[in-house]
Amino acid sequence: MYKQILISKDLHEKRIAFLIDSKLDEFHAKRLDEKPLLGNIYKGKVDTIVPAIQAAFIDLGIGKNGFLYIADIKGPASEYETMFEDEVEGLAVKKVNFGPSTIEDVLKKGQEILVQITKEPFGTKGARLTTHISLPGRYLVFMPYDDRMGISKKIENAEERKRLREIINPLIKKDEGGYIIRTAATGCCKRDLIRDLKYLRGLWQKIKKFSDNKKAPALIHEELDLVLRIIRDSFTEKVNQVIIDASDEYKNVRRFLRTFDPKLGHRLVFYKEKAPLFEKYNLEKDINKIFQRKINLKSGGHIVIEPTEALVTIDVNSGKFTKQKSLERTVFITNLEAAGEITKQIKLRDLGGIIVIDFIDMKKESNRKKVLNELKKGVKNDKAKINIYGFSELGLINITRQRMRRTFESVSYGVCPYCMGRGLVKSEKTMAIQALRKLQQYLPHAGRRNVNLLVHPFVAQKLKDENAALLSLLERRNRIRISVVSKNDFHIEDVEIEDT
Numbered sequence: 001m002y003k004q005i006l007i008s009k010d011l012h013e014k015r016i017a018f019l020i021d022s023k024l025d026e027f028h029a030k031r032l033d034e035k036p037l038l039g040n041i042y043k044g045k046v047d048t049i050v051p052a053i054q055a056a057f058i059d060l061g062i063g064k065n066g067f068l069y070i071a072d073i074k075g076p077a078s079e080y081e082t083m084f085e086d087e088v089e090g091l092a093v094k095k096v097n098f099g100p101s102t103i104e105d106v107l108k109k110g111q112e113i114l115v116q117i118t119k120e121p122f123g124t125k126g127a128r129l130t131t132h133i134s135l136p137g138r139y140l141v142f143m144p145y146d147d148r149m150g151i152s153k154k155i156e157n158a159e160e161r162k163r164l165r166e167i168i169n170p171l172i173k174k175d176e177g178g179y180i181i182r183t184a185a186t187g188c189c190k191r192d193l194i195r196d197l198k199y200l201r202g203l204w205q206k207i208k209k210f211s212d213n214k215k216a217p218a219l220i221h222e223e224l225d226l227v228l229r230i231i232r233d234s235f236t237e238k239v240n241q242v243i244i245d246a247s248d249e250y251k252n253v254r255r256f257l258r259t260f261d262p263k264l265g266h267r268l269v270f271y272k273e274k275a276p277l278f279e280k281y282n283l284e285k286d287i288n289k290i291f292q293r294k295i296n297l298k299s300g301g302h303i304v305i306e307p308t309e310a311l312v313t314i315d316v317n318s319g320k321f322t323k324q325k326s327l328e329r330t331v332f333i334t335n336l337e338a339a340g341e342i343t344k345q346i347k348l349r350d351l352g353g354i355i356v357i358d359f360i361d362m363k364k365e366s367n368r369k370k371v372l373n374e375l376k377k378g379v380k381n382d383k384a385k386i387n388i389y390g391f392s393e394l395g396l397i398n399i400t401r402q403r404m405r406r407t408f409e410s411v412s413y414g415v416c417p418y419c420m421g422r423g424l425v426k427s428e429k430t431m432a433i434q435a436l437r438k439l440q441q442y443l444p445h446a447g448r449r450n451v452n453l454l455v456h457p458f459v460a461q462k463l464k465d466e467n468a469a470l471l472s473l474l475e476r477r478n479r480i481r482i483s484v485v486s487k488n489d490f491h492i493e494d495v496e497i498e499d500t
Contacts, residue, residue, distance in 0.1 A: 003239045007227055007253075008277045009246035016230055017283055024286040025381075027348050030226040037062070037117045037127055039136075039223030041207060044129070045216040046111045054103045058115060058129055061217030066127040068115060070103045073131050112216040119403075135200050135207075138232055138260040139185035139193055140168075142200035146178035154183040167193055176201070184236045184261075192261075228256050235264060245271040290348050295341060301334040303341060311354040314342055318360060331360045332367040339371050343378025352384070352403020361395050372397070418491065426493050428458040432467060435459060435495045436474075443478040448499035450481045455495055460486040 004019040011032075018026035030036065044058035047065050057065040107113070119128035135142045149169070155161055164181050167190050172179060185193065203221075211220045224232060231253055235242055244250040250270045257265045271277050278284055289295060296302045300320035306313045316338040318330060342357060357375075362368050368391050375397065379386050385402040392398065415421040426434075435455050443451070455463070463471065463484050475482050487494070 003241075005230065005235065005239055005242045006277055006281060006283070007230075007242065007244040007246075007249060009244075009249050014226055014249070015278065015287075016226065017278065017281075017287075018234070019281065022281065024283055024348070025344075027287060027290065028226060028230065036223065036226065037120050039117065040219060041114065041116045041133060041221040042066075043211050043214050043216040043218045043220050044113055044115050046107050046109055046113060049103055049107060049109060051102065051104060056103055056107050057126070058113065059217045060115075060127070061219070062127075064121055064126045066115065066117065066121075066129040067125075068107075068113075068129040068131070070106060072118070072129065073106055114211055114220070133207075135203055136182070136232070137196040137200045139182055139188055139196045140200060141180040141182060142177060142204060143179070144177040144204050147175075148178040148180075150178075150180040152181060152183040152185075155181070155186050157186075160186060164193075168197075171197055177204075184233075187237060196260075227253065231256060232260065235261070235267075237264075239267065241267055241269055243269045243271050243277065245277040286348075290345075295345060297334065297337045297341060299334055299337050301338065303338050303345075305345060305349075305351075307351065311356055312351050314355065314357045316342075316357070316359045328363055328367070331362055332364075332371070335359045335362065335367075335371045336374055339374035340378055343375060343382070346379070346399070346401065347382050347384075350384075350403055352401050355399040355401060357397045357399065359391075359395065359397065375399075425491075428456070428462045428492065429466075431455065431459045431492060431495065432462040435463065436467060436470060438495055439474065439482070439497060442497045443474060443480060446478070446480055446499060449479070450483070450500040452483045452485045452498050452500055453495075454485045454487050454490065454498065456490045456492045457486040457488060458492060459495075460484050 001020050002022070004022075006017045006019065008015045008017075013029055013031045016028040017024055042058075042060045042062075044060050044066065046056050047059040048057040050056065054070045056068050058068050060066050113131065114133065115129040115131055116133050117127045118130050121127045132146065133144055135144070149165070149172075151161055151164065155164070164185055168179060168181060171194065179197075207221050214220065223229065227249055231242070235257075242253070244253060247270065250268070254265065254268055257268065271280075273280060278287070293306065294302055294304050297319075301316065301318045304315045304317070306315070316335060318334045338359065345351070346355065359371060362371070372388070372390060375388055379388065382401075387400045389398045416423075419425050432455075435453060439451075439453055453463070471482055471484070474480075483500075487496075
């Protein structure tokens with residue numbers, strides 16, 4: 001597989017595309033006026049303690065309080081640990097043990113506390129926090145409040161795992177904290193690991209010193225920006241090229257690599273052509289699909305993706321695909337193709353939480369297993385923590401997927417001011433009926449002999465075309481003259497009545 005990372009920057013945002021054999025595999029974007037919060041370390045102040053949910057709201061000085069569960073004080077909840085498989089190497093697992101204590105025993109209002117953001121604010125929810133600090137380097141993750149030794153589960157070679165453990169174990173000082181060996185450490189030498197180790201130790205000392213001299217709430221340590229974080233976490237020996245079209249970003253990355261991984265510097269390319277980088281690689285069409293509700297499949301079928309506040313639903317439809325001789329075969333091929341597209345879209349859109357997939361019903365158990373295996377195969381290289389559950393009795397597949405950042409869709413789109421996020425508005429016929437009902441309730445109490453019924457132009461036309469006789473009847477019964485008035489500035493669901 002030929003892997004590339006494309007980094008493009010314009011006046012408003014940075015966009016990063018991961019390509020495998022020239023096809024879009026992963027996409028990230030960040031507006032230049034937005035600062036990411038994930039991984040940032042703050043000296044916070046306990047603002048409110050909520051015993052009912054065993055959590056506390058922490059003032060971080062960012063406008064919206066973060067929330068800290070008691071479980072995130074007792075145990076770890078870091079971004080990087082969720083990507084790795086812990087392997088205890090004879091070291092005691094260091095966890096704060098408060099016994100049967102409650103959140104009120106652990107924290108007090110006004111208390112200052114060092115916390116790290118593990119999930120960015122989303123909607124009305126504040127950032128999720130932990131006291132279990134994790135500092136990622138190029139090859140290692142340092143956990144100053146933990147004594148565990150872990151190694152990335154993506155390093156599958158047993159000899160390589162053994163080699164790395166034998167290098168790192170003698171280098172760790174007693175009671176200094178725990179470490180995780182990252183995937184990027186594969187094949188690296190002792191010198192590289194020592195350099196990373198020294199960097200992380202020095203960084204932690206700076207954080208502690210800065211924190212001691214700061215009064216809460218205050219930002220103590222800021223995570224790397226999107227581009228450098230991608231380079232640190234994803235630019236490994238398996239990536240053939242990193243292409244950048246902005247000279248300042250190119251220089252920043254080149255400087256970063258000199259410190260963290262000089263041997264990869266020759267794979268860095270500065271893009272100089274006139275054609276925009278993403279257009280050159282025909283990516284705009286695939287990126288635009290990220291925002292589409294309906295995704296067409298090559299077979300003629302399609303999938304429909306509907307994010308809601310509670311979960312994401314994905315519906316599979318056969319559409320125009322009817323070429324197979326049997327219905328079961330048609331359904332199976334559609335579902336199999338849909339499974340591959342679904343895993344691709346989940347990753348590209350960074351869909352998280354609970355995802356429910358409604359495949360077309362299949363009678364054969366063997367076909368269901370093949371579709372399930374296709375899903376599992378598709379998420380194998382997904383960096384987020386993901387679980388796939390088998391077909392339920394209702395023929396649905398449930399997926400849970402970790403998400404810590406806001407999706408680019410949530411950044412790019414706001415709630416529709418017309419439908420207020422419902423995706424639907426009442427029809428003009430429905431509003432005509434409601435307007436007449438409101439009028440009937442109002443007329444017996446009218447203070448004048450003339451009333452105006454103010455409605456949207458579409459509703460006004462419906463009233464005049466289909467309800468003229470009823471309006472005349474209401475006029476005779478109540479001895480009142482009724483005028484239907486079109487208001488161009490009205491929402492279709494607005495109705496007002498005024499005496500004249």
